[in-house]
Amino acid sequence: MKIREVTEIALMTAVIIVLGLIPPIPLGFIPVPIVLQNLGVMIAGVVLGPKRGSISVGLFLLLALIGFPVLSGGQAGPVVFAGSTGGYLIGWLLTPALIGSTVSLKFMTHFWQKLLCTWIGAVLVVDVIGSLWLAVSTGMPLLSALVSNIVFIPGDTLKAVVACLVAQRVRVPGIKQI
């Protein structure tokens, strides 16, 4: 791996960490807050592609797992991964691979197609995995967990738009630009 690629990965991890400094917004009805950190995860996938994006998100999650307070609200440690938001964190690990491998397909030429890939990989998949684990970890009925996650859709859709707009402006060698 070239020094430039290592730098891109490190910078992306730093961006995700910085987005975690913005305080999470708690919701009274589920133990999952609104956060801005998933915007960074989306940008990692759409800008850096599946490999470099996954490494940057993986590095961020590893730091969180071993105890660095890099998650929104300064959280860290295995207890967070086992808790009510653990499913979203696992979803974040899959996001760059899902987004990066689909947006780069030859027929993905329009902005809306790339936005759709980003939305499916970073909003739909993450919220479904998050809901499944939320139900398992809290004992909440699965349907209630899924329905309650609808609250995240408008904000997460906006984040997907922002991530695709950022990708339009940032040129990364080896990655097809939107």
Ligand code: BTN
């Ligand atoms: C954590 O910091 O423990 C993870 C928080 C996960 C929050 C999820 S990500 C998808 C959805 N959109 C949000 O804004 N919040 C939830």
